[in-house]
Amino acid sequence: MLATLVVIALVVQDQAPLRAAPQDSAPRQATLWQGEWLEVRGEKQGFIQVYDHRRERPGYVREHQVRIYRLDEASVAQLQAVVRFLEDTPGAEALGIGYAAALLRAAPASQVGPELFDALGTLADRLARRATSNRTNDVALAAHLDVAASSGVKLVSFEREGRTRVCYDGEAFRRVLALGGSPTERARAALALTRPECIDPALGPTEQQALNEWRSSVLEQVDAGRLPAYLANRLHLRRAEVSALLAFQLSRRGEAQRGAKASARAVDSLASVLKAELAEEDTQAYATVAVRVGASRWASEPVVEQSGSGPLLELTRGQPGETCLRLMDAKAPKETLSERCTYGLVWPGSVRRSAQGSAVAVAVQMLEGWTELWIFHQEGGGWTLDTLAPAATEPLLGYVELAGFSPDGSRVLVAREALVEGRIKSSFQVLKRETLMPEKSADNPGGLGAFQRWSAADWRGRSVALR
Incomplete structure (x- = not known):
């Protein structure tokens, strides 16, 4: 089983053939994809002899199609360097997830910190968004999703406006918040965990309110004052959006006082946005959140006496x-x-x-x-x-x-x-x-x-x- 593996061959190329013998003309046992793990059992004629635990079959792969690592502390520095590189490499999410999983297995507990979970969450989140935006029958993408799942990454799907949206469940980001992390890492985690497009549309009003209260608590765990201005703006916008939703939901349930406080938080959060520091990709989000705040701002407005x-x-x-x-x-x-x-x-x-x-x-x-x-x-x-x-x-x-x-x-x-x-x-x-x-x-x-x-x-x- 994987728990007993000591030396692995990590597949780095898509559609790498697993051969029945150490020959390019040998029958193909399986097609391998980047990020997959194989147990190393030897070397023969320029091929690596391996065992594929996912498919429960032995075989041979070319040396240049894999990278070999011992799952111990000696490999930690190498694995960390590759994970940092792949974290910012679009299209290599499955490979990055495979490396992150190997690093989690190789590193002692004292060396596993929030930065690793930040990288893993970033890779998983980007893979989910890639799956959502893809409109073709992409065989490689489907294989990458399977590789991510085999590494323990959980992705969920929702039907929205006639299309399927794929979302990461956020487990790695929860670890970031639990372990501490830098202000930027915590902000990325909070924003990923509270993304509105990943809310299940089938939730009822009570479940929606409970979720928004949880989203609000997650966002409050980040200190906006220690963030770059553009990232602080994103945090303020998300807080404003969630608070505006709560203002309506709480007031509708008869909790007028709590609804008024939520509305006031929404207005204050929107006012905290520095427009001059808005990233270009956030301008539309700013306008959208402002409308949502405007829709519920009356929850916190005092009653004007009619005389x-x-x-x-x-x-x-x-x-x-x-x-x-x-x-x-x-x-x-x-x-x-x-x-x-x-x-x-x-x-x-x-x-x-x-x-x-x-x-x-x-x-x-x-x-x-x-x-x-x-x-x-x-x-x-x-x-x-x-x-x-x-x-x-x-x-x-x-x-x-x-x-x-x-x-x-x-x-x-x-x-x-x-x-x-x-x-x-x-x-x-x-x-x-x-x-x-x-x-x-x-x-x-x-x-x-x-x-x-x-x-x-x-x-x-x-x-x-x-x-």
Whole structure:
């Protein structure tokens, strides 16, 4: 068995033939792939005599197709040098995993530190991403996945959007965090363990919340202050994303106080990102996370007291899990001007009323990353409720929020951000109050004079749309 091996031949070439005899014309016993281990039993006529424990058969391989190592302390330095080289060599993940596994077997426990597990995790993670991005029937890739599995690397697969995503289970990265490691190694481990695309889409709400709480605890184990700026930015972005998800999930379960704290952490983490130090490949992630934070930021916003003689918006419980919004006249509280119930999360801190009392707006979060703006407004002699969505797309990621009213209440200012065709699209609009149809629109608020004159101070100070 492998536990008794003393000298191994580590295959370094793909499609290396295992021959039945020490001759190139001898029948092929098996096809070998880089990273595989063979037990060395001798040498003959320029061939290495080996035994393949995976396939349970003996054979011969050419010397140049393998590298021979004794699994003891004398080989540690050689194996470490190769692992460090292969860690940054795309396409050689299976070979690197084979070398890392050999190093784990050869090195005494005192020499096995977090740097080795960091390398092993990096190789396994890159192999998983390579398998995900591959769209062809790649025989070599399939063989490399088998080699990794034979070395104890566990990869899992999920179906997402009609495609299979392969993910590493992260065991080596957990070892990095457990053993210590440098700040950079710990950051890489935490980011790999909390990658959102590797969350099982079949998880229910309770399991998702538990997972996000665990993800948050993992990210908190890394000191961002000791990281290079670009890597600290990635850590802040992941913290912001996870906290924004928790803000919605906790609030939905009735834990408003914890949800508010999570929302505040999300906003603070996003604000900690140094935009000038963002890596080019992180710019889209920054915009995406900002929208997710914007969708749930109202969880931590204080409630603004509704006073005066205008209409008042009252939130009451409806059916189980339902919130009812009742607009009433402050002078006649028993008179209902308009009413609507929803299973979405209604954020009390988002309620705003125009100075004339002709419109009342409130944010309603329907999904983890989708927040709408509901506006009660006067139309003729009555009141109408209209819903503004972040974009005319499938509700995946986006938010729309009130930026202010014109002094006479005839115009409504809104900011919209949403994921449209794979990119974040921002829009700042001036709407007519009666119809809520756009009158003016721009990609940034600086292009609209109305935003310079009429946008509310609390919106300018708190909105992530002005990041």
